[in-house]
Amino acid sequence: MPKLRPPATRKTTGARLAAAFGAILALALVSACTAPGAIETDIDDRAEFVDTDDRLNVATTFTILADMARVVGGDRVQVESVTTPGADVHYYEPTAGDLRRVENADLVISNGLGLDDWLLRFIDGTGAQHLVTTDGIEPEPVRSGNSVGRANPHAWMSPTDGATYIRSIADALGEIDPAGAAYYTANADDYIAELEDLAERARASVATIPPERRVLVTCEGAFSYLARDLGLEELYLWPVNSENQGLPRQVTALIDEVRDRDVPALFCESTVSGDAMEQVATESDSRLAGLLYVDSLSAETGPVPTYLDLLDHDLDTITRELTS
Incomplete structure (x- = not known):
């Protein structure tokens, strides 16, 4: 069972926005100094969550986690990724729209291992539960450069660890929505079976x-x-x-x-x-x-x-x- 990070104490909307804009500005200044090669993305005009039905609102830090959540959650969830397709999650600069998207989520899903720590700058004060998908995964260390010894964050690139992500998402959704727990587990089982088949074909190809x-x-x-x-x-x-x-x-x-x-x-x-x-x-x-x-x-x-x-x-x- 995943260890969901509990929602932080809610602040007033003004305080949340002020803190978030300060964090966003600080992050932009840091990124400008340390990430000259960052990829620019198009202006974000996506809609924010609208509570028009009983589906869970799930926000993820990047598109791969969003796809996992959509497959596992099926028609019981609506999912938005903070970053858009093609964005570099390492250098992402959150926007005010991102704050509102996360603020209105029931569950926020991040990778952890230092990849998307920018999320932590503005998740405080929201009412969302927080799942870190790499909790429980044995990290591979970075073996050279300035980050030697730190955890390599790209665990989803392993089909084996990817299955752990999927199972954690199913468990987290089931914890928030107990009525859908069996549904999420069944979706995860089918999803992991596809992943294992892909991994087996890959091992056979590498053997050649x-x-x-x-x-x-x-x-x-x-x-x-x-x-x-x-x-x-x-x-x-x-x-x-x-x-x-x-x-x-x-x-x-x-x-x-x-x-x-x-x-x-x-x-x-x-x-x-x-x-x-x-x-x-x-x-x-x-x-x-x-x-x-x-x-x-x-x-x-x-x-x-x-x-x-x-x-x-x-x-x-x-x-x-x-x-x-």
């Missing part, structure tokens, strides 16, 4: 890759959990998006490693620039083979509109390109 080629080279070290599950060695330019991206020493070190290991294919993620990895590919006689998705789903008409689509796309791209 020659052992010396079982090396996954990406821009960001966001695949530690997936690499662990599949028996892949992970190499990358920078550990997490809070690090400097593509410094000359990082590029040079990776060029040498890729050349020495004769790695046939390199990859980069959808929310970051691939320029540095393109240089690695050119100078190591490898190739930048495909775009991977990690921190965000695409729009509904894009290549990865769901969590299962994201994992399926990434696994297919990785195994296809490493065996080609």
Whole structure:
């Protein structure tokens, strides 16, 4: 059973807004200094929650968690992601609309492990229960850079840990809405069965890759959990998006490693620039083979509109390109 964080003591609306705007301004100033490569997103014109029926209002910090909540919650919930498709959750700058969206939620779902701590700046004073989906997951440590030893936050990239996310969401919804508990559990069971089938197919595909080629080279070290599950060695330019991206020493070190290991294919993620990895590919006689998705789903008409689509796309791209 997940440990829901209880709602904080409610403040007056004026106090909440004042505190939130102060936090948002402070976060924007910090981001301007520390995240020069952050991806800009379109103006957010989404509607806020409207209490027109008995469904639970669920707010999540990013789109992958929103998709999980929609599948598990079905027609008993309405779900909104604070960040929009294509946004970089590492550098997100909350808005006043985000505050109102979270304020009107019955349940707020975040990842934890430092990924979406910006949420904590303005969740205080809301009446929402708070679920941290990585509670209970054994974190993989960051193994290089300024964040060495800290928890790598990308646990959802493991189908095994992804199942833990899904089960925690079902338990949390059932705790808030006991009448729907069996419904949420059944949805989670079906969802996890699909996830396990996908993972089994991925393991079979990796088994066809020659052992010396079982090396996954990406821009960001966001695949530690997936690499662990599949028996892949992970190499990358920078550990997490809070690090400097593509410094000359990082590029040079990776060029040498890729050349020495004769790695046939390199990859980069959808929310970051691939320029540095393109240089690695050119100078190591490898190739930048495909775009991977990690921190965000695409729009509904894009290549990865769901969590299962994201994992399926990434696994297919990785195994296809490493065996080609």
